[in-house]
Amino acid sequence: MSAYSAPDIRAGRLGAAEIAANFNDVKPPLDHKRALVESNRCFYCYDAPCIEACPTSIDIPSFIRSIAVGDAIGAAETILEANIMGGMCARVCPVEILCEDSCVRNHSEDKPVQIGALQRYATDALVAAGKQPFVRAPLSGKKVAVVGGGPAGLSAAHRLSRLGHDVTVYEAKPKLGGLNEYGIAAYKTVHDFAQTEVSFILALGGIHVETGKALGRDVSLEDLRRNYDAVFLAMGLGGVNALGAEGEDLQGVEDAVAYIAKLRQAKDKTSLPVGRKVVVIGGGNTAIDIAIQSKRLGAEDVTLVYRRGPTNMSATHHEQEFAQVNGVKIKHWARPVKLYGHQGAVREIEFEYTQLDAQGRLMGTGEKFTLLCDTVFKAIGQTFVKDPVNGKAKDILDLTNSKIAVNEDFATSIKGVFAGGDCVESGTDLTVQSVADGRDAAIAIDAYLRGEG
Template sequence: MGTQPDIVAGRLPDSAYAENFSDVHPPLDRKAALIESSRCYFCYDAPCIEACPTGIDIPSFIRKISTDNVRGAAQDILDENIMGGACARVCPTEVLCEEACVRNTQEHKPVQIGLLQRYATDALMDEGTHPFTRAASSGKRIAVVGAGPAGLSCAHRAAMLGHDVVVFEAKPKAGGLNEYGIAAYKLPDEFARREVDFILDIGGIEIRNDQALGRDFSLADLRRDYDAVFLGMGLGGVRALGLEGEDLEGVYNAVDYIAELRQSDDLKSLPVGRKVVVIGGGNTAIDIAVQVKRLGAEDVTLVYRRGADAMSATGHEQEFAQVNGVKIKHWAQPRELRGAHGRITDVVFEYTQLDDSGRLAGTGDAFSLPADMVFKAIGQQMLPLPQANGGSELLEMDGACIAVNEDRQSSLPDVWAGGDCVSISEDLTVAAVQDGKLAAQAIDSFLRR
């Protein structure tokens, strides 16, 4: 990434980078965990379980923490969600299990389920022993495309059930968004890599990096060489604004910059602008806005075309961004990216509103924001699936995504899919983990028939 007069590296003192990108939610110690676990009512028909996409028995693991059975608590969590450590850090618990907590009805303060989950899973991972053992070998081989949360979850459960798994990953490292796409302060200290190593400790899983579907192998190859296939490659494309000036220097895809940040060994070397504009309203928009602010940007404005309630980023994430100095401007959509000498100078926005039929419409009134750096964060999309198979048996698609049933089985009998690439995706790490788990269990039944 090149530098420009107002886009420079090393804006902050050396010590600021370590502080700004340290763990945003410090873990509970034993005393705090025991106190917090005592707040749980241990509901028989717990609504928090229903709110968890992976169905973790939350009262059970919290009760075990309260009796100092931390390993047992972690086992409860990992039985349902092998990536419980990452999900404890990145899952929007405030709108899932914690929002459903009965404590909200009396105190408006739920049990801190996410922090308790982290307390238990971290303790078990620190032991260095894997809590699961493999079943007897089935003699079957499964191909998994994508080493993100969906693919790793599927691979682990399939390996645990006795199958041999080969995971094909297009990038140099496994982990998917946990490795490349989540804000660095949410998963510091190489946690994503350590969790991948923990998952692989089950045995029976081989990861082949720098192997991309459509470039290095085809779906037909996998169906020929393996007994079952799971597709969990996520979304590889970035949506364009479709506006004049989008190719100006200083205009970036947010996901690409976040990936570069996550892989950097020296945050001080990353160029950042003085005046930064972020276009979008999801978690990626929040993550890039906060991170460039923490890298030293002086003025960061996030602009979204609708109101706060319509943003896919949770209220908690929006508040976090604002506490970190990010300005959020609602009801405005980009109309033009203007520049001089090939570089971005400002973005023209039009105010928006809902018309009488409830559809978004421009008002005709416009304003501009100066910018030396603009990040596009309006969503990702699935790249066209290279699935040519001798001219027959193509996967059924639902729009741009793969159509699957409740077992995550595709229209092809030996192919399953999960995560962001399927039509029923919830765009959550925890949902992707559940997809992989359900698919592995369905694959196991299929193979044993």
């Protein structure tokens, strides 16, 4: 084991001007001229594969055609009809593996239409104009409780309100937005856009908000079932997976999601302490985001370590490449074995190289290496915390793969209780998928409330 060095975790590694530049918009928006040029590259396919690739099934050729003829507001209305959080999704969706990957222009001699950038152009135009394109249907007299104010919950709340139902959203945190507010890299969503989008959604009316109210602590499922005609659970994933390595309780070993939340809420990012030598363990978007943001806060050496190969990472190739361009070193085929500390703080982490056995299962090779560090970020996935739902509940929800089990209409095993987003087994861990879940669940809840489900 290498000699220990003194810890070097401190704030103010970079000045305010450099921090501001590092956390500026990573994808500057299209101006009017570039939007017109890009929109005219679209073939406006009749049977467009880009629509099939979008989890919310936005009519992409239609909204792009609207931009091409100068109707950005109309384009935004088309987008928001399918995806009420189209502005955020335009900023954070992995379009390189969704709509743009399926674009018919996406081949070696050409490049796909910039669908994400055009979507942002349109939705930004609507927000800037202060337009509210939606109205509520005649009131049904029904009340729905939504637990969780993230993408799935807000999407469901908006659609339910449009359908004439009164909605109350219960959110454990001080602000609505979920991962859009607390979990996405700050350089992807600047100028407090998450709250701008929340305000737009709530402006429809009919949505009452109770922040600081957690299921199991402040409200119970039994109470919600008694006081509302239906309940939609969209509380996401509240737990964090453990490394399972000796020494992970040392000072300097942090949860990446919690640190990103702290960073997103910091009014002065120069006040955030960051290590000089940072190790990130994980292979998803959270791992990429914390690695890049550590570097942009002034970390000297950032290494991301993943137990399998690059094609197995849930972070896209584009995200992996972006991390490397930002000075992050990515090391594959290694898993943490033990963390070493000095005076209670982490100083070094030992890894074992991994490989696949004949049956394709991950195994250690016995060969090891170490990395010096003063900060280790755990980004190995989140887990569903069932105790608030089933811990002291009178009625027990069925679970599948440790998440809430639902049918094709997002109905749980308890009558009148529906669920969607990350807390159910949807197959993809994406904002756009959660928005789709919330929208589709709301339609199913509406049918249930009207006696049609």
